[in-house]
Amino acid sequence: MVEAAEQGGAAPDEILHRFHATLLKSFGPQGWWPARTPWEVIGGAILTQNTAWRNAALALKNLRKAGLLTRRAMQRASLREIELQVRPAGFYRQKARTLRHFADWIERAHGGSLSSIFRQGVERTRAQLLALKGIGPETADAIMLYAGQQPVFVADAYTRRILSRHQLLSPAADYATAQRFLHRHLPPDAPLFNEFHALLVEAAKRFCRHNVAHCERCPLGAYLERKPKLETRAFSPVSIRKHQHRQRGNSRPSRANSEFESSSFGFA
Numbered sequence: 087m088v089e090a091a092e093q094g095g096a097a098p099d100e101i102l103h104r105f106h107a108t109l110l111k112s113f114g115p116q117g118w119w120p121a122r123t124p125w126e127v128i129g130g131a132i133l134t135q136n137t138a139w140r141n142a143a144l145a146l147k148n149l150r151k152a153g154l155l156t157r158r159a160m161q162r163a164s165l166r167e168i169e170l171q172v173r174p175a176g177f178y179r180q181k182a183r184t185l186r187h188f189a190d191w192i193e194r195a196h197g198g199s200l201s202s203i204f205r206q207g208v209e210r211t212r213a214q215l216l217a218l219k220g221i222g223p224e225t226a227d228a229i230m231l232y233a234g235q236q237p238v239f240v241a242d243a244y245t246r247r248i249l250s251r252h253q254l255l256s257p258a259a260d261y262a263t264a265q266r267f268l269h270r271h272l273p274p275d276a277p278l279f280n281e282f283h284a285l286l287v288e289a290a291k292r293f294c295r296h297n298v299a300h301c302e303r304c305p306l307g308a309y310l311e312r313k314p315k316l317e318t319r320a321f322s323p324v325s326i327r328k329h330q331h332r333q334r335g336n337s338r339p340s341r342a343n344s345e346f347e348s349s350s351f352g353f354a
């Protein structure tokens with residue numbers, strides 16, 4: 087399958103522009119990222135890996151109440167203390183270590199200045215973030231876009247699902263392929279990426295779910311040329327039990343130096 091096809095004579099740039107305008111008109115501005123400081127954005131991006139946002143939000147609330155949402159506080163606290171606060175987000179041991187690593191790295195490599203990270207340019211910043219333990223492409227890009235206002239599209243699972251159901255991407259397109267497609271067909275505009283990503287997540291949550299697509303009610307239904315084929319991945323009872331076990335934070339992710347499978351950013 088070609089990466090992007092024209093639909094009804096329209097080029098991908100035009101289709102994406104229509105999607106953005108339609109979703110914005112239907113849902114209004116989403117006001118992402120729901121955080122008070124860049125540190126909270128970073129904490130949220132790490133904590134929401136492999137879990138629903140509501141669990142990450144609980145962990146963030148705990149950290150805030152415990153006064154741990156600053157670099158210095160994060161460095162001074164014991165790992166045990168951080169683990170206790172982030173437990174609702176699951177994988178709490180690894181996430182606590184990632185938060186601590188991040189705080190240590192900012193001090194070591196950037197003199198404690200968050201803005202110094204983002205002054206280096208997109209390529210260098212992204213490479214440095216990806217070299218950190220526990221940070222994968224989606225988390226790195228969320229940090230760059232939402233904490234650093236860098237023009238990097240977060241091509242998460244929700245985004246890929248919608249683009250593939252509209253035959254703009256292959257259903258097998260991975261994160262990097264989807265991101266290249268979006269960067270090629272959108273202007274490098276951080277506020278646009280911010281809003282468009284948030285709107286796509288909202289459309290996926292409301293209408294374009296994993297196992298069902300409510301196209302007849304979805305604002306993007308007008309752009310659909312044919313009913314999408316849905317993914318039919320079946321889960322065995324054993325895999326469901328394993329997933330639930332992992333969600334409780336009782337096992338370690340197998341890819342220790344990469345982002346574990348992300349739930350994407352479903353703020354609810």
Ligand code: SF4
Pocket residue numbers: 248251252289293294295299300301302304305306307308310314
């Ligand atoms: S629900 Fe249907 S119309 Fe809406 S984004 Fe998904 S595939 Fe497109």
